[in-house]
Amino acid sequence: MVNTPLAERVCEAMLHNAGLFLRKAVEEIVGHDDTSDAAFDVDRATLVTVLIQMGVELVSTAIVLRTEGLASIVKPKDLPVSTADAEARWAAGTIKTLTFEEIKLKAAKYFGDEGFWDIIGQLQHSRNKLMHFHAPLDTGDRFDLKYDATRVLVQVVLALLRTDEYDFAYVAEALMGGELYQRLLSFGPYRDRIAAQAREMERLPLRCPMCSIRTYLPNGEACIGCGWSGVLRLLTCPSCDERSVIYDHLNLPLNSWLNAVCGNCEWEGGVSHCHECDFDYTTEKYTRLECPWIDDHDQRKVGKH
Ligand SMILES: [Zn+2]
Ligand SMILES: [Zn+2]
Ligand SMILES: [Zn+2]
Structure with missing residues (x-):
């Protein structure tokens, strides 16, 4: 363990904790009964917002760290002078990382489309409202969150997939637990809206053999619902x-x-x-x-x- 480079160990720890937060977020999402097509209640929306925002922050930092190294996520004046210094300061918890605003700009080079980062911006805004003013999320936001939260989570799995040599099932399993990920994909509000989005992208999206949402795009050779890609x-x-x-x-x-x-x-x-x-x-x-x-x-x- 000690022989593993520090950056890699930090990255592993970040992804582990990101998984903790994101799994809890998924549990909250799938715990919502959508039979009456209602918005998330205030408590659920609060938890989902904060958990996802923290999870995405960690995943973003981990991905930048993994691809660009420790120096890229630490404040310049805080840069450790040696490996031993970095080890000691990590253990003591005195390394200061860049703000999420700064990390985001770097992370956007590696994952997420414009829509994804828009949602993250909104989640951040909501989180700040909640944390600093305890201002409640309004009904419209809590309604959209049913879809937005799931979309963000699926994209996070895809982002890790792109930077990992592992396959789809493994990454989803490692981050969220395979079964929980499947439950997330069967969440009704997400299935409906992502299928509508697929219809805007191609004439005839097909039912995906992995997630069974009608989001497999034959021309794109990938499913935008679950992220599976393969030539059929x-x-x-x-x-x-x-x-x-x-x-x-x-x-x-x-x-x-x-x-x-x-x-x-x-x-x-x-x-x-x-x-x-x-x-x-x-x-x-x-x-x-x-x-x-x-x-x-x-x-x-x-x-x-
Ligand atoms: Zn047919
Ligand atoms: Zn699929
Ligand atoms: Zn024949």
Whole structure:
């Protein structure tokens, strides 16, 4: 442990604590019963605002520290003169870091889009109102917070994912606990609004195989709902006629038949691969497997080569 560079240990500690705050925030969010489409109550909104603001502050600092080093997050006049000095002052708690305003400018280079930092600015403003004046958050803000808070949390997981060599599931698990993250993604107000946003971005967002929100963008090859990215090979749906049938194309060569679902309509069936013409095709469940182009095989082979 002592052999690990200080910056790395500080970074780990920051992310650990960020996880603590963000997990609590998620628990508060998913604890909200949204059946009547009401705003968060004042106490819940207060906790969510403060916890997320602290969590994002720590994550931002950790990411800048990890990518730019200790000197980039410490006030210049406070810079330790040696490694030993840094160790001693860290233990004593006398290293002064930059303000979040200063860290934010650096962190924005590594993660979050404009919308994300706008929300963070609002959360910061709300937090200051709460901490210094104990001014209550108004209903509109508490209503928007249902969506904004979740959006920020998903983006934080994505930010860490981009700076980590680990995969999506691992990062979400390490920061928030996988199950809690799943519960966050199933929070109704978030699902509705992020799906609406996806529809503004592409003509036909599909139901994501990871989070099942209709936020997988075929052109973008990523889901804006949960952050999963991956190339899906799509087939034309026999029911809705869109290019929207999703299946595990990497595993198809090892199987004669695999389950497939449409990401647009309710169609469920299967998919198979024809070794004659080298195409994948959809099948209804429990039907004999037969390539739909069987009569055109000679022609298709010529066309392919
Ligand atoms: Zn997704
Ligand atoms: Zn369909
Ligand atoms: Zn065929």
